[in-house]
Amino acid sequence: MYEKTLAELSAALRAGETSSVELTQTFLDRIERLNPDLNALITVTREQALADAKSADEMRAAGKAGPLTGIPLAHKDIFCTQGVRTSCGSRMLDNFIAPYNATVVEKLKAAGMVCVGKTNMDEFAMGSSNETSFYGPVRNPWDVQAVPGGSSGGSAAAVAARLVPVATGTDTGGSIRQPAALCGISGLKPTYGRVSRYGMIAFASSLDQGGPMGYSAEDLALMMNAMAGFDERDSTSVEREVPDYTADLGESLQGLKIGLPKEYFGEGLDSEVAKVVEAAVEEYRKLGAEVREISLPNTELAVPVYYVIAPAEASSNLSRYDGVRFGYRCENPVDLEDLYKRSRGEGFGPEVKRRIMVGTYALSAGYYDAYYLKAQQVRRMIRDDFTRALEEVDVIMGPTSPTVAFNLGERSDDPVQMYLSDVYTIAINLAGVPAMSIPAGFANGRPVGLQVIGNYFDEARLLNVGHQYQQVTDWHRRMPEQYA
Amino acid sequence: MEWETVIGLEIHAQLATKSKIFSGASTAYGAAPNTQACAVDLGLPGVLPVLNKDVVRMAVKFGLAIGAKVAPRSVFARKNYFYPDLPKGYQISQYELPVVEQGMLEIELEDGSTKNVGVTRAHLEEDAGKSMHEDFEGMSGIDLNRAGTPLLEIVSEPDLRSAKEAVAYMKKLHSLVRYLEICDGNMQEGSFRCDANVSVRPKGQKEFGTRAELKNLNSFRFVERAINIEVERQIDLLESGGTVVQETRLYDSVKNETRSMRTKEEANDYRYFPDPDLLPLDIEPAFIDQVRATLPELPDEKRRRFIDEYKLSVYDAGVLTSSREMADFFEAVVRESGGQAKMSANWVMGDFSGALNKDGLEIGDSPVTPTMLGQLLQRIADNTISGKIAKEVFEAMWNGEGMPDDIIEKRGLKQVTDTGAIEAMIDEVLAANPGQVEQYKGGKDKLLGFFVGQVMKLSKGKANPAQLNELLKKKLAE
Amino acid sequence: MSLSSADVQSIAHLARLSIEDQDIPEYARNLSDILNFVEQLGKVDTKGVDPMAHPLDMAQRLRVDEVSESDQRELFQSIAPATEAGLYLVPRVIE
Incomplete structure (x- = not known):
């Protein structure tokens, strides 16, 4: 059962071939057996999961089951889960038992999904390799020497190793797409505002967006049907009808206009990765798509813009961790300043501290205009690149990441080099458009992701584009041998 | 410097x-x-x-x-x-x-x-x-x-x-x-x-x-x-x-x-x-x-209107419009008193505000309503009671004794306006003070006040002051 | 841009972060690298470009003024480091 997609599991449950309890037990057993090496999950909620699975089976018996009822999943540990530790991968929140559910958690629960645990992540989602977690690094199921990507590395590894069929993730600069690519699974970052941010611990508020991670585009569509939608608790969530994301999956791609940004195929892109991406594009040609070269001229500015805006917002978002109302508090503070400085100094890891300091500096008197304001202006230029391009083409394609998964420790000494591994994903968050990564093959034995970028609120088209590809390829069904 | x-x-x-x-x-x-x-x-x-x-x-x-x-x-x-x-x-x-x-x-x-x-x-x-x-x-x-x-x-x-x-x-x-x-x-x-x-x-x-x-x-x-x-x-x-x-x-x-x-x-x-x-x-x-449609009359406009409409002094209008509650109370009293604007202003700023201050109350907590105060002022205006008696009635109202008419009735505070009754009281006073009558007649006009006081005392303050004055002068001139 | 140890200390103070003395040089180096990297933005001509604070051109939605939250002090304070008599405790605040 564990090798099935969410859509297949849903069918099996519907057909009575299995029960939610049985399914949940299967995945819990796999977690128990395989997670210790991977470290993909940092909290497992076995008892609650089995109880919820039982309720799901009862729902089904009562004829009240939907497509997601009884399907196990794991939440990235950035989503608040009532009564369950929500650590955000940080010592700061190691003792934080969330007193409420995030909207996404609430919605998926209402759809009948069974949460089996919380996945590991880069601390406060700040990282591209899952090496900044307080709970230690996650291993890539395709090669335990390799990182799984980040920051949703635990979710990506858990899905890739079939510890759960689907998981939630969040994406601030590529944190869903890059680990999805590096672990050989599918992941979608929706349009900013499409999925509620309420209860999703903030990293950079104007960039953060939650989304689904799974084997196939179809699975992502099923998840999106439950996750997306307006939330009155989130001022930045959009009051706009949620389409049935599965409705258009079967549409033909005949005449689809695909743009390949020349800036995404230049210097810095690993040649093996390039070959895989080109082969995938070729597959789309066979499906009837028209491919043309386009330009996103400000691409190289995206990473520097991001590394002003994201740390600036983060420096303020993370001020609430002060040892007063929740979270880590240092021992025996001598005075208020000592309480703040040591609680924060001891509670946050080095990368988080680094980014808080960069952001603090960028916002401070005398530097605001040169850094923050300037970055916001260039952000608009980057956004305009996408708006223009998407008037010409339906979707933009390119590599999700310039390289395959790198080895643990390989880049952790050089923050700027690490930041550059997000060069193709970051601009999408700055613009706020949706994008997806789907498995497209392997380079040097490690997975390669194809990134598909769409216009605002055009998630259905992205999923259709992904699904059609997955009808003629089987990269999304490959499993790492050790976990097969 | x-x-x-x-x-x-x-x-x-x-x-x-x-x-x-x-x-x-x-x-x-x-x-x-x-x-x-x-x-x-x-x-x-x-x-x-x-x-x-x-x-x-x-x-x-x-x-x-x-x-x-x-x-x-x-x-x-x-x-x-x-x-x-x-x-x-x-x-x-x-x-x-x-x-x-x-x-x-x-x-x-x-x-x-x-x-x-x-x-x-x-x-x-x-x-x-x-x-x-x-x-x-x-x-x-x-x-x-x-x-x-x-x-x-x-x-x-x-x-x-x-x-x-x-x-x-x-x-x-x-x-x-x-x-x-x-x-x-x-x-x-x-x-x-x-x-x-x-x-x-x-x-x-x-x-x-x-x-x-x-x-x-x-x-x-x-x-x-x-x-x-x-x-x-x-x-x-x-x-x-x-x-x-x-x-x-x-x-x-x-x-x-x-x-x-x-x-x-x-x-x-x-x-x-x-x-x-x-x-x-x-x-x-x-x-x-x-939002503009919900704007109330603002203090400055209100003050100008009070000066125009009620012929109040700039100072009085300023005091009465210093809060919306005060202004509203004043206007209600004017209405209830049948348009006694000047008297309403004096009473709201005087006895009424004094009583609020003394008891540390807000206008909203006042035991005296505009209806009560308005009725009281009407009784002054129609000569049922004098201004002096009105102060007594006000105090009774403040202490929860009810409407002015009831208090006046119960306490028998109605002004005496019957000419015969006032004349009888004047006669009694003049008879009891022959010396003073002599002196008055000898040119000591100031003694008129003394006789008024004596008659008022006898009437327990209820004799109509204007009538009393007139009748007294007439009697003394006889 | 090259940050000195003193710069790092003053930023860390503004952000209320204790930093071990031995770690300061590395922070100084890393932060300088990052700032040097982002400084390429300075060369971009942004004349007449409006700063963009949000990905979507939307206006703030307004909430009806009604009380929708009830008292959850007990739950919220069950995860607090130090409370007494319903108050959160901190080292004495001096004004």
């Missing part, structure tokens, strides 16, 4: 909403600590702010009332600093683009002249919590019930030139926000708070001197005293060759002095930036029109 004082005030008015500016928690005063601090107010991880519509409505109402510009687009920003009463480590406020700009408030000065004071801006922000300093073994306790209460910060131009002007401005604003029903004005509970920026400069100099910001001025009296003491301090300092340091100073009302405060963040680097959790606040013209 002659010095000139320059003052600008920053008033924080808590807006009278049911729920907080960015959350659905109650703003009611006086609840047990932290029982009205919800997840958003506590800044729990993952929570987000959503703006309260009434807060915007109230800000617009204020803007319209002072003839200000209501910004079609304003922006919420984060003011970043660490303090235990500030749960998120930043205060959501408005910085570069406030909701209200460039208004004007007219104040009356002691010499009867008026002065226009500019209001630079009014912006929306959230209040902080409170630190309790009672000793928890060397610790402070933090109550976050107040965190997130909506504030309108009203910033004046440095147009004020004396402590008295500052107080007049503050009182005017205090009256206005209550007229508009956007703030309850309760200074004890901190609903209306004031900081003052004070500096001095040699008379005639154009540039401003270095200013000090005075905090904790929670009554009109303290504002006046604190400014005066601070001005004195600055002048002494400058005259002895020193310089004024730009700093925040706390007014100590017990010692009547200002003292330097430890600044909240030494560098004062608040790192303002637009709050990414909130979108720009767009205010449509239609919304402004809707």
